[in-house]
Amino acid sequence: MATVHIPAQLRKLTGSEQVEVEAANLRQLLEALESRFPGIKDRLCEGDRIRPGLQVTIDGQMSQKGLAAALAPQSEVYFLPAIGGG
Known part of the structure; x- marks a missing residue:
């Protein structure tokens, strides 16, 4: 499981710093999270995309594939505030 x-700002919904989810891609992961923690998907997504201002890393790599990003069975997924500037 991933x-x-x-x-931190979403831990009130989950009651935990991390959770394990069975999913083959980011879309499935978000659907699984939503079924366990109603309302979390709206906080992480805007329509069919990751919310502006958030970045997803999968196994230490920034994902540019959106919700289609593949996950391995033991993937580590982080939702981080996007950092901008120059």
């Missing part, structure tokens, strides 16, 4: 590290 390990999802929950951002």
Whole structure:
């Protein structure tokens, strides 16, 4: 199962810093999270995309594939505030 590290501002919904989810891609992961923690998907997504201002890392790599990003059975997933600037 993939390990999802929950951002601090969403831990009230999950009651935990991390949760394990069975999913083959990011879309399935978000659907599984939503079924367990209603309302979390709206906090992480805007429509069919990751919310502006958030970045997803999978196994230490920033994902540019959106919700289609593949997950391995033991993936580590982080939702992080996007950092901008120059």
